[in-house]
Amino acid sequence: MNLAEKLNQYSREYWDFQDYRKEAPLVRYPAIMVAPMQECILREVINADRSIKNVLDPFVGSGTVLVEGQKLGLDVVGIDINPLAIMLTQVQLEGVPEDKIDRHNAELFARIVMLNGNVEHLNFTNVKKWFTDDVIASLSVIRQAIMGECDSRIRRFYWCCFAETVKKYSNTRTSTFKLHIKDEEHIASQIDDSIDFFKNHVIDQSKRYARADTCLSKHFLDCGDSKDILKEISSCSVDLICTSPPYGDNHTTVTYGQYSILPLLWIDPRDVDLWNPNILETFTAIDSLSLGGRVKRGDSKNYSKYVADISENKRKKITSFFEDYEAVFSQLARVLKPGKPMILTLGNRRVDNHEVVFDKFNDELAAKYGLEVDSTITRNIIGKRMPGKVSNLKDVGSVSSISTEYIKIYRKAK
Numbered sequence: 001m002n003l004a005e006k007l008n009q010y011s012r013e014y015w016d017f018q019d020y021r022k023e024a025p026l027v028r029y030p031a032i033m034v035a036p037m038q039e040c041i042l043r044e045v046i047n048a049d050r051s052i053k054n055v056l057d058p059f060v061g062s063g064t065v066l067v068e069g070q071k072l073g074l075d076v077v078g079i080d081i082n083p084l085a086i087m088l089t090q091v092q093l094e095g096v097p098e099d100k101i102d103r104h105n106a107e108l109f110a111r112i113v114m115l116n117g118n119v120e121h122l123n124f125t126n127v128k129k130w131f132t133d134d135v136i137a138s139l140s141v142i143r144q145a146i147m148g149e150c151d152s153r154i155r156r157f158y159w160c161c162f163a164e165t166v167k168k169y170s171n172t173r174t175s176t177f178k179l180h181i182k183d184e185e186h187i188a189s190q191i192d193d194s195i196d197f198f199k200n201h202v203i204d205q206s207k208r209y210a211r212a213d214t215c216l217s218k219h220f221l222d223c224g225d226s227k228d229i230l231k232e233i234s235s236c237s238v239d240l241i242c243t244s245p246p247y248g249d250n251h252t253t254v255t256y257g258q259y260s261i262l263p264l265l266w267i268d269p270r271d272v273d274l275w276n277p278n279i280l281e282t283f284t285a286i287d288s289l290s291l292g293g294r295v296k297r298g299d300s301k302n303y304s305k306y307v308a309d310i311s312e313n314k315r316k317k318i319t320s321f322f323e324d325y326e327a328v329f330s331q332l333a334r335v336l337k338p339g340k341p342m343i344l345t346l347g348n349r350r351v352d353n354h355e356v357v358f359d360k361f362n363d364e365l366a367a368k369y370g371l372e373v374d375s376t377i378t379r380n381i382i383g384k385r386m387p388g389k390v391s392n393l394k395d396v397g398s399v400s401s402i403s404t405e406y407i408k409i410y411r412k413a414k
């Protein structure tokens with residue numbers, strides 16, 4: 001039975017994963033994929049081709065594909081422009097040493113008690129806008145206590161628990177991935193129990209990620225722009241590509257960078273891969289460096305059929321994104337071995353109330369760069385962590401966000 005036939009054995013409803021409820025994640029990164037779905041697809045792909053030994057994800061995000069790939073025994077390679085995504089993925093792939101973690105946690109908690117009230121408060125631009133004085137004091141204590149951890153693998157784990165704490169106790173609204181300040185009344189009513197939350201999160205997540213050192217698999221992660229990093233990978237060297245790419249530029253779709261900037265400002269810079277020295281300079285720097293983040297002057301004719309009905313300003317943004325995306329796609333097609341699959345989980349967003357058919361665009365790129373469509377799965381996104389309606393546009397009112405997802409499986413010609 002070939003892969004398409006195997007995948008066809010599952011019902012259409014199966015792919016909705018209606019009953020899937022994710023446990024509290026280590027860090028609540030935006031747009032986390034449905035892990036059991038990726039596991040199922042990867043398993044079927046590997047069962048259909050036993051020579052697949054490695055998987056590449058050029059947009060790792062929270063690391064779902066690589067974590068599932070690792071469980072299935074693959075060597076994993078990942079890239080992301082966002083240092084928080086890379087740190088989160090690394091921690092999930094490496095876990096924490098089960099023979100040491102309880103002792104290190106006890107020492108961390110003791111340092112917190114000792115340091116409480118005795119540390120200088122961290123300061124960065126607008127820190128008092130995004131955090132209350134009480135929270136700044138507590139987070140400064142936790143930060144200093146983490147910096148006292150000598151084992152870098154455990155320290156990275158603590159930084160992830162800290163990142164979740166920073167997000168939860170910041171003055172930003174949870175209803176959006178962008179940085180929007182809560183109203184004053186809401187801020188004034190907040191209780192600072194961030195130290196307790198952090199300690200509980202460390203204990204819960206330690207249970208989840210504790211593992212023996214012997215379990216460490218081969219993995220390679222690189223922080224930076226996939227457009228550049230992929231050029232360093234040899235042609236025809238990758239057995240499998242599996243990813244969920246951004247569906248549009250970060251500024252107007254999901255602001256992964258803005259979402260991550262406050263934790264990144266709190267984490268000790270020596271422990272973060274700040275691949276670009278300007279990455280923390282502004283709240284929007286990561287999103288500007290991401291695909292389509294910089295609007296190019298031209299209005300490429302190659303993409304005109306996808307943007308014909310869209311206003312000029314937005315058209316430029318979409319074509320800039322398409323241009324950057326094509327640069328990555330062509331590299332992916334180059335590094336993939338002939339006959340091997342590329343799996344993309346993607347969606348079509350709406351701009352000016354017109355659907356941008358990103359799935360069709362991917363089909364066109366596949367044909368252009370020597371890949372054939374193997375199979376497509378269409379699924380409903382249930383319980384998505386995004387507002388049902390986004391961007392209240394002047395002339396068209398609010399626009400529905402994505403509720404259907406496509407899993408496109410392409411195969412490179414032999």
Ligand SMILES: C[S@@+](CC[C@H](N)C(=O)[O-])C[C@H]1O[C@@H](n2cnc3c(N)ncnc32)[C@H](O)[C@@H]1O
Pocket residue numbers: 029030031032033034058059060061062063064065079080081082085224225226227243244245246247256257289290291
């Ligand atoms: C849709 S998310 C991936 C979600 C992921 N599959 C998960 O389950 O969490 C897309 C990711 O692409 C990253 N990204 C955007 N532009 C990039 C670029 N030029 N190079 C590398 N990563 C980029 C973003 O930082 C984001 O983490």
